[in-house]
Amino acid sequence: MMIKNFTDSLGNSISLSDRTKMQEMIQGFQVMQSIFAATKLGLADILRDGEQSYNELAALTDTDSDALYRLLKALSGVGIFTEIQPGYFQNTSLSTCLFNEYGSMRNYILSQGEIGYACWGELIHSIYTGKSSSAYLYGMERIEYFRQNESLCKIWDGLNFDLSVPQSFAILNAYDFSSSQTIVDIGGGLGVLLAFILHKYSTVKGVLFEQPSPIKRAQDLLTREGLLDRCELVEGDFCESVPGEADVYLLKNVLPMFKDQIAIKILNNCYRVMTKGTKLLVIERVIGKSRWTDNFSNLNSLVLSSGKFRTEDExxxxxxSVGFKIVNIIPTESVISIIECIP
Incomplete structure (x- = not known):
């Protein structure tokens, strides 16, 4: 093609603003990896006490000073850190998200950098096969890979705790458990939601149903919270069976990890042990029409676990299909909703 024809065609097909926007989106992975590197190096924590030169930061982190300077300059351009004078940097409100403390986003950033980034690099595999790229890369799903790696397991537990605390606040603000007697949390992780419920409702008893590894770590949390005498810990596989003899059953962020076939198996196991007057609360994100992030979360569920998020109709x-009737769908202050069901 002649250059004149090429430039005429280019001018007619792609505007400069669209080209710039597309370039920014494509380069998003560079920003993400820069944030991950800064978090892993603990730069924000070092800068808690005030400004530091990039040479001082390089000495403290055992990194190349020129390379670190480029990283700091790049992140300052997106509001993470600020260069207050040539070569000297300090924190911003945004860089506090990187702090190594409760309430920060450190565990989320590390999990995305350690696992999410690699899995999304094989997105095309998931699109071709409909299966997770995690299993393709590691020979197992993400959660199992985390559990077999001590350092990743620590990040996973921290991430779950960080996410569960604000979600548990939102759930308790939206739903009244005062009439409940025994609550079974199926696949309840470390037991954070149950701990919140048991603290607020002193007459309620809980059952945490999980696999052996998280059960052991949940025991530590519930012991620290002084709740172990009111919460039974039961090991098992929710794809095989679930405990009965409760009046409320919780499935929080469990079904998005699975396709419909396995989700139906889990729901059938719940249905079998439930009786008249009992309730199942499915607590998770319901895909809406207005949140573009829902669609990326849905794609992320495929990439990481072969699962899916669902719309209200789905x-x-x-x-x-299992026999449940939806009584109510209750929104919360967070992105998750409470789907109240009866058998």
């Missing part, structure tokens, strides 16, 4: 079809 939930109705899924739950009704």
């Amino acid at each position: 939930f109705r079809q899924l739950l009704e």
Whole structure:
């Protein structure tokens, strides 16, 4: 093609603003990896006490000073750190997200950098096969890979705790558990939600149903919270069976890890042990029409675990196929909703 024809064609097809926007989106992985590197190096924590030169930071982190300077300059351009004078940097409100403390986003950033980034690098595999790229890369799903790696398991537990605390606040603000007697949390992780419920409702008893590894770590948390005498710990596989003899059953962020076939198996196991007057609360993100992030979360579920998030209509079809009736869908202050069901 002649250069004149090429430039004429280019001018007619792609505007400068669209080209710039597309370039920014494509380069998003560079920003993400820069944030991950800064978090792993602990730069924000070092800068808690005030400004430091990049040479001082390089000495403290055992990094190349020129390379670190480039990293700091790049992150300052997106509001993470600020160069207050040539070669000297300090924290911003945004860089506090990197702090190594509760309430920060450190565990989320590390999990995305350690696992999410690599898995998304094989997105095309998931698109071709409909299966997770985690299993393709590591020979197992993400959660199992985390559990077999001590350092990643620590990040995973921290991430779950960081996410569960604000979600548990939102759930308790939206739903009244005062009439409940025994609550079974199926696949309840470290037991954070149950701990919140048991603290607020002193007459309620809990059952945490999980696999052996998280059960052991949940025992430590519930012991520290002084709740172990009111919470039974039961080991098992929710794809095989779930405990009975409760009046409320919780499935929080469990079903998005699975396709419909396995989700139906889990729901059937719940349905078998439930009786008249009992409730199932499915607590997770319901895909809406207005949040573009929902669609990326749905894609992320495929990439990381071969699972999926669902729309309200998809939930109705899924739950009704087992025999459940949706009584109410209750929004919360967070992105998750409470789907209240009866058998």
